[in-house]
Amino acid sequence: MDSNTYPAGQRHRSRPTTDTLPTLRLPPRIARWQWLLAPAFGLALLLIWEAVARSGLYAAFIVPSPGDVAHRWREIAADGSLVRHTAVTLREVLTGLLIGVAAAFWLGYLIAKSRVVAYMLMPYLIALQAVPIVAIAPLLIIWFGPGIASKVIICALLVFFPMLVNTVLGVRNIPPELRDLMASLEATPLQTFWHLELPAALPIVLGGLKVSATLSVIGAVVGEFVSASEGLGYLINFGRGTYDTPLVIAIVLTLTALALALYGLAAWLEHLLLVWQDAGQS
Amino acid sequence: MQKRRMLWLTLALIIVVAALAGAYVLSEDGDENDESVDLTRVTLFMSYIPSVQFSPVYVAAERGYFEDEGIDIRFENGNEADGLERIATNDLQFGLISGEQVVLARANQRPVVYVFEWFHRFPVGVVSPIDQNITTPADLAGRVVGVPGTYGASYMGLHALLSAGGLTEDDLGELRSIGFAAPDSVCAGEVEAAVVYIVNEPLTIVQQCTPVNVIPVSDYATLVSNGIVTNEQTIRDNPDLVRGMVRAVRRGIADAVDDPKAAFDISVKTYVKDLPDDQYATQLQVLVNAAELWRSDQPGMTDPDAWTATQDVLIETGLLDAPLDNLAACYDMGFLPED
Numbered sequence: 001m002d003s004n005t006y007p008a009g010q011r012h013r014s015r016p017t018t019d020t021l022p023t024l025r026l027p028p029r030i031a032r033w034q035w036l037l038a039p040a041f042g043l044a045l046l047l048i049w050e051a052v053a054r055s056g057l058y059a060a061f062i063v064p065s066p067g068d069v070a071h072r073w074r075e076i077a078a079d080g081s082l083v084r085h086t087a088v089t090l091r092e093v094l095t096g097l098l099i100g101v102a103a104a105f106w107l108g109y110l111i112a113k114s115r116v117v118a119y120m121l122m123p124y125l126i127a128l129q130a131v132p133i134v135a136i137a138p139l140l141i142i143w144f145g146p147g148i149a150s151k152v153i154i155c156a157l158l159v160f161f162p163m164l165v166n167t168v169l170g171v172r173n174i175p176p177e178l179r180d181l182m183a184s185l186e187a188t189p190l191q192t193f194w195h196l197e198l199p200a201a202l203p204i205v206l207g208g209l210k211v212s213a214t215l216s217v218i219g220a221v222v223g224e225f226v227s228a229s230e231g232l233g234y235l236i237n238f239g240r241g242t243y244d245t246p247l248v249i250a251i252v253l254t255l256t257a258l259a260l261a262l263y264g265l266a267a268w269l270e271h272l273l274l275v276w277q278d279a280g281q282s
Numbered sequence: 283m284q285k286r287r288m289l290w291l292t293l294a295l296i297i298v299v300a301a302l303a304g305a306y307v308l309s310e311d312g313d314e315n316d317e318s319v320d321l322t323r324v325t326l327f328m329s330y331i332p333s334v335q336f337s338p339v340y341v342a343a344e345r346g347y348f349e350d351e352g353i354d355i356r357f358e359n360g361n362e363a364d365g366l367e368r369i370a371t372n373d374l375q376f377g378l379i380s381g382e383q384v385v386l387a388r389a390n391q392r393p394v395v396y397v398f399e400w401f402h403r404f405p406v407g408v409v410s411p412i413d414q415n416i417t418t419p420a421d422l423a424g425r426v427v428g429v430p431g432t433y434g435a436s437y438m439g440l441h442a443l444l445s446a447g448g449l450t451e452d453d454l455g456e457l458r459s460i461g462f463a464a465p466d467s468v469c470a471g472e473v474e475a476a477v478v479y480i481v482n483e484p485l486t487i488v489q490q491c492t493p494v495n496v497i498p499v500s501d502y503a504t505l506v507s508n509g510i511v512t513n514e515q516t517i518r519d520n521p522d523l524v525r526g527m528v529r530a531v532r533r534g535i536a537d538a539v540d541d542p543k544a545a546f547d548i549s550v551k552t553y554v555k556d557l558p559d560d561q562y563a564t565q566l567q568v569l570v571n572a573a574e575l576w577r578s579d580q581p582g583m584t585d586p587d588a589w590t591a592t593q594d595v596l597i598e599t600g601l602l603d604a605p606l607d608n609l610a611a612c613y614d615m616g617f618l619p620e621d
Contacts, residue, residue: 059370059371059391060391061370061390061391061392062367062371138461138462138463141460141461141463142463142466142467142470145472146458146459146460146461146467146472226461227430227431227459227460227461227463228431228459229431229432229457229458229459234431234459237431237433238431238432238433240361240363240364241363241386241431241433241434242386242390242433242601243363243366243367243386243387243389243390243392244390245390
């Protein structure tokens, strides 16, 4: 049995619910310029920023111009500190993301399959989600040390919940008739997981991965804010402590780019893994 | 029909909530005006959280020293760098800020000015468990040393100590950023020594786990410590306010130094209300330790050589690229009382 046995109607039904942003149809005369919309908006924001910086409403140390920020960014890129600190943060982010997502997926699967586990664990998992991560981050640093371990744990905690919820949702949303079909084919639990549950839940699970990917950057930075000798969060703290506003903004923009890149990576993974769905729709 | 009724109900609810919120805001404003008749409202920014270490200003507030100067005083605590930014933008007018922050801020075009030296000895030092046998700066060679971060007063104090011991950062076994968790890191054995605020953190470590040795930075270097900082606009537009703040704070410090117990009682009664009873003895000792750093023959007066030394250490640490064009603009002692 392969994934092509999945009914076409199901493919069509599940896909739209998983996209973080709904697909919108543009009028034909605008559609050809679609690729320009986001850059144009970004350029407009940049121009507004430049205008505010030049207006004299705020001192340059409060609102440095985009040119000042770009200059500072080039400086830290040239002296190697940007690459060094980005590599540290990226390592924390990817390790935390991997651990958090893997743990959430398996626990989410277990919760979706077993009501006993759900009743037993869900109140605690929801409570865990309600704990403000900035409040417990200093404790985690004390418990697990100021090295990478504490940052990875903070990161994993932050990405855990959206992934868990999406996994539970994805697995529970599988239509009963498909489960009946697998049962009638006498599929083993492993076959059911591999040929039905995983492909059917994947669109929603990958939606969770996209949210988790962006949150993972926040997790690493929160940890680095509390205690770190390196990483982009440390560099922001350093910039604050030395009154280097262009550095702070340059790093914030770098972190934004990092989060966007991770989101893009998750979206690419989604495209790659769900290509069979698109083929089914066409 | 029912939809329309719901719409009207929602609208009415929004109007009622908005009216109540408006009335509340207006009543708050009214209170402020009532309280501050003929008084200028001033918020004094201080780092950290409300603490007995700030008791001189609590004493000054309780005994009416600020009111005597026409000041309706409020206190706010938070991140020091953020507070100084707000003073630089004139969002706040006064703060208790570390001296090296003023040098760094002025190097980055912040128009802030140090007008009163509160701590006459630099309150930072290195603490280590007594069995580590670290008693001089030279003993730090090859050791794992914790520091909140590689910036700020702690990092600068460490560099001053290393220089005094003929060492550099490279001579340490490891310099580890541990955030503001020195007692936990020392007690857990994660570091062999840690740079701390000497009035309270050594006491915490002794309470938690082990007797300690402390090497105060002030035994080896004269650096500018915490003081009252304002901005150029306030000095230009309202010099009397600056003078009044300085006078009130000076009176508060004098009282707290003379009678730490009374200052402690005032602090915990009104301003540090969350302090648990079992912490009273320790915190009183913290206040007594701090008072020793406030004592001076010339209260409030800063030493120009200390500013030069501070600038030198900042350059050595790489936090400052070059000497300031006008280091003397960092401070202005013209607001001290003449006695």
